[in-house]
Amino acid sequence: MDARSNPYAAVRFPRAARGCAVLFVLCSVVSGALAGDKAPWFPGQPETKRFSWAGETCEGCDALAPRSEWKAMASLAGLKEIRFLLTPDESKGAAWSYAPNVVVLAPSALKLPDCQLAFVVGHELVHIAQRHFDEDAHNLLVLSGKPANWTRTGETALGLLNFSLALHLSATWHQQEHEADWMGALLAAQACKCSLEKSALSYLSEDGQYGGGLASAHAPESERIDSLRPFIDSARKLASRVP
Numbered sequence: 001m002d003a004r005s006n007p008y009a010a011v012r013f014p015r016a017a018r019g020c021a022v023l024f025v026l027c028s029v030v031s032g033a034l035a036g037d038k039a040p041w042f043p044g045q046p047e048t049k050r051f052s053w054a055g056e057t058c059e060g061c062d063a064l065a066p067r068s069e070w071k072a073m074a075s076l077a078g079l080k081e082i083r084f085l086l087t088p089d090e091s092k093g094a095a096w097s098y099a100p101n102v103v104v105l106a107p108s109a110l111k112l113p114d115c116q117l118a119f120v121v122g123h124e125l126v127h128i129a130q131r132h133f134d135e136d137a138h139n140l141l142v143l144s145g146k147p148a149n150w151t152r153t154g155e156t157a158l159g160l161l162n163f164s165l166a167l168h169l170s171a172t173w174h175q176q177e178h179e180a181d182w183m184g185a186l187l188a189a190q191a192c193k194c195s196l197e198k199s200a201l202s203y204l205s206e207d208g209q210y211g212g213g214l215a216s217a218h219a220p221e222s223e224r225i226d227s228l229r230p231f232i233d234s235a236r237k238l239a240s241r242v243p
């Protein structure tokens with residue numbers, strides 16, 4: 001859940017587009033329209049510059065065969081060829097993702113109830129689909145006063161991160177997490193028939209070990225829950241759809 005625990009984060013679509021996306025959810029639900037694999041309500045590819053990513057080494061990780069519902073959520077988000085890894089390391093929380101296409105799950109994630117796990121995976125897929133890592137790399141170049149062509153390698157750009165720049169980026173990171181929460185919850189609703197109450201709200205309400213995926217970069221659970229409440233009805237309608 002933490003785009004900061006790995007050095008990656010960020011691309012977002014503008015506020016106006018986000019508003020349109022919400023309206024589109026409601027409109028498409030009302031009309032019953034569903035065309036192709038990608039969900040019509042899911043935002044298109046962000047316009048942020050694409051960096052090249054070498055991809056980090058996931059120490060001790062093993063390949064994890066994706067469940068059919070994870071693949072369905074990836075399709076709804078317009079993603080292909082997502083790699084899922086299982087890590088023995090719980091120190092970064094239940095799940096995280098890194099560029100360009102990797103979702104890492106810890107054993108605790110696999111013990112979650114199905115709808116909570118769907119939300120956790122959906123959240124990470126949104127980080128990848130919205131290329132939050134590219135957004136972070138771009139923002140770091142700008143904030144550091146570097147020319148746009150200073151590097152094309154994402155990891156090099158992220159190497160510019162320091163405490164001062166992190167403070168500047170904190171608002172963007174907060175918004176990225178909000179996007180990942182609500183879009184991830186709706187992916188779980190459509191692909192897995194999960195109400196928001198059973199997926200995101202249940203996960204975020206946990207005060208035990210399963211909440212450990214929420215690292216310091218994330219807003220307090222209560223704030224995240226409040227931000228998700230407007231999407232309860234949309235999720236219910238998506239979940240009640242006949243595939």
Ligand SMILES: [Zn+2]
Pocket residue numbers: 001002003123127177180
């Ligand atoms: Zn996250």
